[in-house]
Amino acid sequence: MARNVVQFQKGLSEPAFDRQYGTEEQCRAVVIGLRWPDGFRCPACGGREHSMVTTRDLFQCRACRRQTSPIAGTIFASTKLALRTWFRAIYHLTQSKQGISSIELGRRLGVTQTTAWTVKHKLKQVMMERNATKPLTGRVEIDDAYLGGERSGGKLAETRSVCGWGEAHQARRRSSLPSRRRRRASRFASSSAASQASAVHPSPALPSAASIPD
């Protein structure tokens, strides 16, 4: 069988990532390169001549003297996090197929879970917006689809099962509650492939991106 090229792609190792994006200067150079691929251009007058305001890390246009930050207008703009931390977050977020929880991301970045959550959601938002501009075409196959899933019961559910009424109670809840998962599933149901999957596996316990906690 032919090897799946996507599954076996080489990716970027952690040491390689550190070499390329390990310092603030490297990350800043990448952002500047992406923002102005042909060199600085003043957003106000379009001028190219500029000087640097080194104390505040700004570009100043020689024509209109407007000062511009390379991260203004990007998702990096309104946070105090170093670009290096943002790049590391991008790396962790994109390395595993299952994604990463904000708790784990915070641990790896050395920031609070709240910060990690914000970073993660901003990154996911821009990923989604970029993807939205590129609709899928041709034959579309869905792998690792996830609809429904395991219900976390905790100790209470175990007790109920032991008492003999847990199963029935759970079944009643499943049928009567319009849970978040059900609503989520109904959103997917517009795709015919998803509705087929839902008919075949009403509550599969397959792991997937949708099951990753925030």
Ligand SMILES: [Zn+2]
């Ligand atoms: Zn200008």
